[in-house]
Amino acid sequence: MQTFNLHTHTDRCGHAIGSDEEYVQAAIKAEIKVLGFSDHVPWSTAKLFTERMPMDRKNDYLHSIEHLKHKYRDQITILSGYECEFFPDMADELLLRKAEVDYLILGQHNPKMDVRDFARHNDDDDLLIYADLIEQACESGLFTYMAHPDYFMKGRNHWNARCIEVTHRICQAAKKANLPMEVNLNGMRYGMQEYVGLGDRFAYPFFEFWQIAAQYDIRTVFGFDAHKPVTLTEDFRYNKVVEILDGLSFSWVEDPFSIIK
Numbered sequence: 485m486q487t488f489n490l491h492t493h494t495d496r497c498g499h500a501i502g503s504d505e506e507y508v509q510a511a512i513k514a515e516i517k518v519l520g521f522s523d524h525v526p527w528s529t530a531k532l533f534t535e536r537m538p539m540d541r542k543n544d545y546l547h548s549i550e551h552l553k554h555k556y557r558d559q560i561t562i563l564s565g566y567e568c569e570f571f572p573d574m575a576d577e578l579l580l581r582k583a584e585v586d587y588l589i590l591g592q593h594n595p596k597m598d599v600r601d602f603a604r605h606n607d608d609d610d611l612l613i614y615a616d617l618i619e620q621a622c623e624s625g626l627f628t629y630m631a632h633p634d635y636f637m638k639g640r641n642h643w644n645a646r647c648i649e650v651t652h653r654i655c656q657a658a659k660k661a662n663l664p665m666e667v668n669l670n671g672m673r674y675g676m677q678e679y680v681g682l683g684d685r686f687a688y689p690f691f692e693f694w695q696i697a698a699q700y701d702i703r704t705v706f707g708f709d710a711h712k713p714v715t716l717t718e719d720f721r722y723n724k725v726v727e728i729l730d731g732l733s734f735s736w737v738e739d740p741f742s743i744i745k
């Protein structure tokens with residue numbers, strides 16, 4: 485099992501629970517050696533606060549992580565980060581956020597600020613926007629890894645030629661930028677949904693996506709995407725995901741410091 489986790493939320497985003505310290509204690513219990521907080525980044529122009537921390541919670545977030553880094557320094561290495569969308573018109577602000585933390589991960593949840601989530605619904609045209617933004621994000625060089633690249637399957641009920649096309653585009657972009665991709669351990673929190681011709685599945689990891697990804701020489705990372713402290717201690721998530729990806733092989737990142745930038 486991986487001994488680091490760079491995908492950890494806090495209650496500031498409006499849809500996670502638990503204190504910051506409880507996440508740290510859960511990680512220690514799970515024998516995680518490096519824990520990175522990567523809550524949903526605040527954007528100055530955002531208006532929806534059920535999806536991300538408001539800007540006025542940012543300093544509290546950064547101070548809390550600094551405090552915990554110090555307090556638990558003999559037990560665990562704690563890092564600060566943000567999970568961010570890539571919006572081309574917000575690139576300058578993203579640079580400011582990057583300067584505040586140890587790393588950024590890419591989580592392309594929306595096509596535009598506060599505009600509908602790819603996980604709620606997306607059509608074939610939306611997928612082109614999704615791929616386009618991810619390609620630009622890869623080229624930006626700002627990110628340590630790409631979270632849940634198969635996130636779009638949450639907003640669909642079928643896998644088709646467009647899904648295949650964008651999966652290749654995403655993998656090519658990640659390969660070119662040498663950006664690892666995350667196999668998300670928390671896609672199962674939504675339960676299963678029915679996919680035409682494929683039956684009931686968790687939205688991600690989505691086997692057909694990773695079957696294509698396995699053809700590329702891309703490094704992969706597990707991410708708990710914890711929105712509750714207990715998630716970090718739940719081994720069944722690995723077992724379930726290994727079962728979903730049965731037969732595929734990847735080159736897993738062993739040292740988080742080899743990818744952090």
Ligand SMILES: [Zn+2]
Nearest residue numbers: 493497499711
């Ligand atoms: Zn979240």
Ligand SMILES: [Zn+2]
Nearest residue numbers: 567591631632
């Ligand atoms: Zn995410």
